Amino acid sequence: MGNTDVLISGGGIAGPVLAYWLRAAGFAVTIVERAPAPRPGGQTVDLRGAGRTVVDRMGLLDRARAVTVHERGMAMVDRAGRFKARLPADSFGGEGIVSEIEILRGDLARIFYEASLPDAEYLFDDTVTGLDQDDDGVSVAFEKSAPRRFGLVVGADGLHSAVRALAFGPESDLVRPLGLYTTWFTVMEDMDLGGWAQMYNAPGGLVALARPGRLPGEVKAGLSFRSGPIAYDRRDIAAQKDIVARRFAGAGWEVPRLVRAMADASDFFFEPVGQVRLDHWSRGRVVLLGDAGYCPTPLTGLGTSLALVGAYVLAGELATCGDHRAALRNYDRLMRPYVSEAQTLPPGGVGGFAPSSALAIRMRAASMRAMTRWPVRNMLAAQFAKAGNIALPDYDLPALR
Ligand SMILES: Cc1cc2nc3c(=O)[nH]c(=O)nc-3n(C[C@H](O)[C@H](O)[C@H](O)COP(=O)(O)OP(=O)(O)OC[C@H]3O[C@@H](n4cnc5c(N)ncnc54)[C@H](O)[C@@H]3O)c2cc1C
Numbered sequence: 001m002g003n004t005d006v007l008i009s010g011g012g013i014a015g016p017v018l019a020y021w022l023r024a025a026g027f028a029v030t031i032v033e034r035a036p037a038p039r040p041g042g043q044t045v046d047l048r049g050a051g052r053t054v055v056d057r058m059g060l061l062d063r064a065r066a067v068t069v070h071e072r073g074m075a076m077v078d079r080a081g082r083f084k085a086r087l088p089a090d091s092f093g094g095e096g097i098v099s100e101i102e103i104l105r106g107d108l109a110r111i112f113y114e115a116s117l118p119d120a121e122y123l124f125d126d127t128v129t130g131l132d133q134d135d136d137g138v139s140v141a142f143e144k145s146a147p148r149r150f151g152l153v154v155g156a157d158g159l160h161s162a163v164r165a166l167a168f169g170p171e172s173d174l175v176r177p178l179g180l181y182t183t184w185f186t187v188m189e190d191m192d193l194g195g196w197a198q199m200y201n202a203p204g205g206l207v208a209l210a211r212p213g214r215l216p217g218e219v220k221a222g223l224s225f226r227s228g229p230i231a232y233d234r235r236d237i238a239a240q241k242d243i244v245a246r247r248f249a250g251a252g253w254e255v256p257r258l259v260r261a262m263a264d265a266s267d268f269f270f271e272p273v274g275q276v277r278l279d280h281w282s283r284g285r286v287v288l289l290g291d292a293g294y295c296p297t298p299l300t301g302l303g304t305s306l307a308l309v310g311a312y313v314l315a316g317e318l319a320t321c322g323d324h325r326a327a328l329r330n331y332d333r334l335m336r337p338y339v340s341e342a343q344t345l346p347p348g349g350v351g352g353f354a355p356s357s358a359l360a361i362r363m364r365a366a367s368m369r370a371m372t373r374w375p376v377r378n379m380l381a382a383q384f385a386k387a388g389n390i391a392l393p394d395y396d397l398p399a400l401r
Helices: 014-024 049-057 061-066 105-116 162-167 237-247 255-262 303-321 324-342 349-353 358-371 376-387
Strands: 005-009 028-033 044-047 073-077 083-088 101-104 121-124 128-133 138-142 148-150 152-155 175-188 196-202 206-212 218-226 269-276 286-288
Touching: 005 014, 005 148, 014 028, 014 105, 014 303, 044 049, 044 105, 044 303, 049 061, 049 303, 061 101, 061 105, 073 358, 083 358, 101 105, 128 152, 128 162, 138 152, 152 162, 162 286, 175 237, 175 255, 175 349, 196 358, 206 255, 218 237, 218 255, 237 255, 237 269, 303 324, 349 358
Parallel strands: 005 028, 005 152, 028 121, 073 196, 152 286
Antiparallel strands: 044 101, 073 083, 128 138, 138 148, 175 218, 175 269, 196 206, 206 218
C-alpha cells in the first residue's frame, strides 16, 4: 500500500489489538485517543468463540484468564431482592449470556494496551479533526498535534466515531438509536451479590444491573432506561449523572444506594444504545473497525468479539494482500456475515431487556426460567455458538511474544 504508516483513532479494544497485529506485520502505528490515558471502566465483557481465538493467537489468553471475574451466572431479582429467575454460567456450556471467560472491560483494555507497547505511538488527549485523502495517502489534522500524513486511517473510535463523521457522514444518518440509554460505573459498596450478576427490572423500562467486580467490595453497576432522544453535553458528566438519577428516582431494590454511590464514580460512562449499519466500511484509505463500523449494541454481548475479530482480519488482510484496496474488500467480505449474525438482537429486543409494564416484567422472568429448560436451552446454545463464531483465516502472522 505504499506508505505503511497507519493511524488508528481510538485506543479502546479494537484499536490496540489492531496495532498489535499490524506491528507484527511490520507496519508503523500511531493511535490517537481522546482520553488522557487508557480508559478504565465498564462491566464484564465476554470472551467467546472467535474473539477468544484471537486473544489466544496473541498469546494473551492466560493473562485474560488470570483476571477473570468468576460469576455464578445472571439472576433476575424483584424489588425486595428475591431471585425470580437464574441463568447459571454453565447453562450453555460457558458460551451463553454469562460466558466462561468474563473479564472486566477495563482489565481487557489494559492488557491490549500493554501488548501494543512499546512500538505503537500513542497520542493521548487528542482527536482527528480533518481528513484529506488522495491516491497516495491521507493528510490528517488533529485538535492538538501537528498535521501528519498516513497511508491508512482506521476509525476504531466507538459509537460516536469522529473518523466516521469525517469520512462517511453524520452520526444521525448512520447510527440507529434503539430508544435505550445505558450507564456503567464502579462503586465500592457492601452488597452481598453472592457471586451473581443481579438484574432488577422496574416498570417504565428501567433496568439496574449489579455485578461483582474483581476486588473485594467492588460492584460494577449498570443503569439503563428507555427513552426517546435526549439532548445532553457529552463532556458534562455531572449533568449526565443527574439525568440518570432523575430517571431512577423511586425505583426499588438497591437502586437508591447505587444512585447515591454513582455521584462519586470516577469511571462513569453514559451512552445511548445504538446500532451502526453501513453498506461498506471503507472509503479509499479510510476504514472503520469495531463499534465505529458495526456496533451490535451491548444487548448482544458480542461487541468485543466483533472488535477483536475485525482487528485480526483487517491486520491479516493488510499484511498479506500487498494492496490496500484488495485488503479492504476482503475485510468487508469476510466480516459481513459474522457482523450480520451478531447484530441480531436477542428475542424481544429492547422491550425484552427493559420491559415497561409489571406484567411484561413477570413474563420476562418466566421466559428466563424457560431458557434453562429443554428444548429452549438447546436452541439457545446453538444460537449462541453460531453468533459467536466465524472460521478465522490463519494469516500466520508472528505473535509478538
Ligand atoms: C469506558 C467504556 C466502558 C464500556 N463498558 C462496556 C460494558 O460494560 N459492556 C459492554 O458490552 N460494552 C462496554 N463498552 C463498549 C465496548 O468496549 C465495545 O462495544 C467493544 O469492546 C468494541 O470496542 P471498540 O474498541 O470498537 O470501542 P470502545 O471500546 O468504545 O473504544 C473506543 C475508544 O475510542 C475513543 N474515542 C472516542 N471518540 C474518540 C475521538 N474522537 N478521538 C479519539 N478517540 C476517541 C474512546 O475513548 C475509546 O477509548 C464500553 C466502552 C467504553 C469506552
